[in-house]
Amino acid sequence: xxxxxxxxxxxxxxxxxxxxxxxxxxxxxxxxxxxxxxxxxxxxxxxxxxxxxxxxxxxxxxxxxxxxxxxxxxxxxxxxxxxxxxxxxxxxxxxxxxxxxxxxxxxxxxxxxxxxxxxxxxxxxxxxxxxxxxxxxxxxxxxxxxxxxxxxxxxxxxxxxxxxxxxxxxxxxxxxxxxxxxxxx
Amino acid sequence: xxxxxxxxxxxxxxxxxxxxxxxxxxxxxxxxxxxxxxxxxxxxxxxxxxxxxxxxxxxxxxxxxxxxxxxxxxxxxxxxxxxxxxxxxxxxxxxxxxxxxxxxxxxxxxxxxxxxxxxxxxxxxxxxxxxxxxxxxxxxxxxxxxxxxxxxxxxxxxxxxxxxxxxxxxxxxxxxxxxxxxxxxxxxxxxxxxxxxxxxxxxxxxxxxxxxxxxxxxxxxxxxxxxxxxxxxxxxxxxxxxxxxxxxxxxxxxxxxxxxxxxxxxxxxxxxxxxxxxxxxxxxxxxxxxxxxxxxxxxxxxxxxxxxxxxxxxxxxxxxxxxxxxxxxxxxxxxxxxxxxxxxxxxxxxxx
Numbered sequence: 001x002x003x004x005x006x007x008x009x010x011x012x013x014x015x016x017x018x019x020x021x022x023x024x025x026x027x028x029x030x031x032x033x034x035x036x037x038x039x040x041x042x043x044x045x046x047x048x049x050x051x052x053x054x055x056x057x058x059x060x061x062x063x064x065x066x067x068x069x070x071x072x073x074x075x076x077x078x079x080x081x082x083x084x085x086x087x088x089x090x091x092x093x094x095x096x097x098x099x100x101x102x103x104x105x106x107x108x109x110x111x112x113x114x115x116x117x118x119x120x121x122x123x124x125x126x127x128x129x130x131x132x133x134x135x136x137x138x139x140x141x142x143x144x145x146x147x148x149x150x151x152x153x154x155x156x157x158x159x160x161x162x163x164x165x166x167x168x169x170x171x172x173x174x175x176x177x178x179x180x181x182x183x184x185x
Numbered sequence: 186x187x188x189x190x191x192x193x194x195x196x197x198x199x200x201x202x203x204x205x206x207x208x209x210x211x212x213x214x215x216x217x218x219x220x221x222x223x224x225x226x227x228x229x230x231x232x233x234x235x236x237x238x239x240x241x242x243x244x245x246x247x248x249x250x251x252x253x254x255x256x257x258x259x260x261x262x263x264x265x266x267x268x269x270x271x272x273x274x275x276x277x278x279x280x281x282x283x284x285x286x287x288x289x290x291x292x293x294x295x296x297x298x299x300x301x302x303x304x305x306x307x308x309x310x311x312x313x314x315x316x317x318x319x320x321x322x323x324x325x326x327x328x329x330x331x332x333x334x335x336x337x338x339x340x341x342x343x344x345x346x347x348x349x350x351x352x353x354x355x356x357x358x359x360x361x362x363x364x365x366x367x368x369x370x371x372x373x374x375x376x377x378x379x380x381x382x383x384x385x386x387x388x389x390x391x392x393x394x395x396x397x398x399x400x401x402x403x404x405x406x407x408x409x410x411x412x413x414x415x416x417x418x419x420x421x422x423x424x425x426x427x428x429x430x431x432x433x434x435x436x437x438x439x440x441x442x443x444x445x446x447x448x449x450x451x452x453x454x455x456x457x458x459x460x461x462x463x464x465x466x467x468x469x470x471x472x473x474x475x476x477x478x479x480x481x482x483x484x485x486x487x488x489x490x491x492x493x494x495x496x497x498x499x500x501x502x503x504x505x506x507x508x509x510x511x512x513x514x515x516x517x518x519x520x521x522x523x524x525x526x527x528x529x530x531x532x533x534x535x536x537x
Contacts, residue, residue: 089226101306104226105341105349108356118353119346124388125415128347130358131328133335152417167419 086110189257189293190268194503194512198275198297198314201498205317209485210433212365212405212498213314215276216323216422218331219350219359220309221341227351228289228304236288236304243303246337247292252330253301256294261286267516270507277312281305299326306351307359309334316495318429320362320422328418347414354411358418362425363409366432369482370439372404380432381406387428388412403474405501408432444486455483462530467523473504473530480534500533 085092091103093111102108108115119126129152149172156165189196200213221227225235244258261269261282269286272278277300282289289304302310311334313326334340341349347357355361371377381391388411393401410425444451458479462468468476481497483489502508509525510517517525 089230091226091230099229100353101229101351102227102353103230105221105223105343108343108346108349115353119356119414122354123357123412123414125412127345128343128357128414129420130347130360130417132347133340133342134332164417164419 187257187259187264187268189259190271190511193271194508196297197495197499197502200296200298200314200316201502202316202495203498204494205315205319207430207433208317208494210367210436211318211429212367212501213316214318214320214323214362214364216313216320216327217361217363218309218311218327218348219307219355219361220311220331220334220348221350222308223339223341225308228306228308229351231304233288239308240288240290240303243301243309243338244290244292246334247301250330250333252299252326252333253292253294256292256299258290258292260290262288262290267507267510271511274502274505274507276314278302279305279310299330301330307355318364318366318426318433320364320425321419324360324362324418324422355413357414358416358421360413360418360421361409362422363407364425364429366406366408366429366436367404367478367481368406368432368436369404369478370436370443371432373443374439376435376439380435384408384428384432389425389428402471403478403501405474405478440482440486444488451483451486452488454479455486455488459483459489459534462527462534463536464531465527467520468527468530469523470504470506470526473526474501477501477504496533500530504529 084094086103086107087110088106089104091107093114096102096107096111102111116126149168153165153168153172156162156168203212205211205214222239225231225239228236228239231239240260247253248256248258259272259278261278264272264286269278269283272291273280273283275297277293277297278291279302282291282302282305289302291300291302293300298314300312302312311327311330313323313330315323315326343349348359350356350359368377368380371380384391390409390411392407392409393405408429410421412421416424458476462473462476462480477497477500480489480492484492484497503512504526506517506522509522509529512529513521513525
């Protein structure tokens with residue numbers, strides 16, 4: 001597929017924006033996506049940005065909320081993302097090794113293999129057992145949180161940690177009583 | 186000038202008032218939650234436009250929260266370097282924030298017990314403080330603000346890995362709980378290495394007082410958890426409370442044993458240090474830390490007449506370089522700093 005902006009280079013970035021609740025989708029090449037992202041050239045490959053709409057928010061302010069609806073996907077659904085670079089932000093495994101920092105939340109998926117071994121070394125565990133954010137509509141896998149909470153509850157009862165068990169029981173009740181999200185996410 | 190810095194010498198954090206649990210040993214407890222916005226690259230990989238957007242949006246939202254009402258927005262870029270360093274010395278800002286001020290900064294509550302660093306290592310680093318050893322109260326406070334934030338912005342979160350952070354060392358709960366603790370008894374008894382090694386075995390980090398430095402000054406240590414996965418928030422905080430609580434007990438017993446074994450030596454040390462800060466004309470930072478440590482020990486053992494609660498914590502913060510420079514209104518040479526520090530200590534500890 002060619003870039004829908006310049007019509008020349010191959011499209012490698014799928015830019016999806018939610019504008020006033022409507023899904024707006026564009027396939028762009030890395031160059032055009034980079035231009036759309038910001039005026040400078042700091043992150044030419046980075047596919048975020050206001051696509052020239054910066055500063056045109058309602059009260060003339062650049063709104064973060066407009067960004068939050070944006071979703072980026074890698075081209076095709078091959079699931080064969082190049083492991084050496086994050087398809088979302090272009091950060092490479094090599095950069096991560098040098099800085100010990102990741103480029104964006106998407107890097108956790110892109111570099112999952114190497115990260116899991118680092119995490120098990122750092123934390124001796126690779127599963128999050130703490131709180132989850134309030135589920136955004138259609139956002140989170142609520143059944144996943146529920147099943148994890150149930151497993152933790154059983155463990156807590158087994159360990160006779162009744163304070164923790166009570167907390168988990170309350171959490172499960174809250175999750176069960178919450179409205180299920182509409183549709184699939 | 187940002188109003189935060191007007192009369193800043195009176196702007197002493199509430200959590201230095203020494204009125205918390207185990208305040209004889211523990212100066213303060215800090216809880217930090219690392220959070221990121223789902224659709225932005227982490228700050229070090231974000232463009233200036235993105236950083237500016239995040240900073241503007243988050244500060245606007247946070248200042249509407251009851252917790253920050255009457256507080257301040259401190260954009261690092263707009264502050265002079267000594268003001269940035271003052272925030273660092275107050276433990277409100279991190280070295281990373283001071284080093285790269287552009288589109289970075291913090292929101293601070295009126296009592297300075299809550300702050301949100303924006304575009305530091307992560308987009309959001311929410312910190313809460315309490316006097317003494319009180320991680321549960323600090324966590325509760327932090328989770329309250331976190332919940333309000335989650336009503337407004339969607340965090341980067343993965344079902345199995347939890348909150349996603351720029352460094353894999355923070356992923357999961359994003360929770361770091363730390364405490365500033367005074368352990369002169371264990372240092373004098375030669376037990377400190379054993380205790381600190383045991384803590385490291387239990388996956389805690391132990392450093393000197395300052396956020397950046399590993400130098401230990403005046404027997405002040407900062408202990409923090411390292412593990413953020415495989416435990417929930419309350420469990421992390423409970424483990425921290427248990428282990429630091431044990432150290433508090435060891436420290437108290439080390440002090441009592443030392444004093445019982447050599448009362449004259451300990452009394453001499455405390456009185457000698459008090460006399461030094463009351464009369465010196467030049468005091469370096471290292472000296473000040475050592476004398477303040479001895480005075481704190483002496484006051485704790487009842488050797489010295491009781492000091493106003495929190496006085497030692499307050500002076501520990503205010504004798505730091507950037508505080509001295511900002512108070513004098515100009516950069517100081519190292520000799521001038523020693524003179525200003527000595528003057529401050531003479532004033533604070535003036536004999537009645």
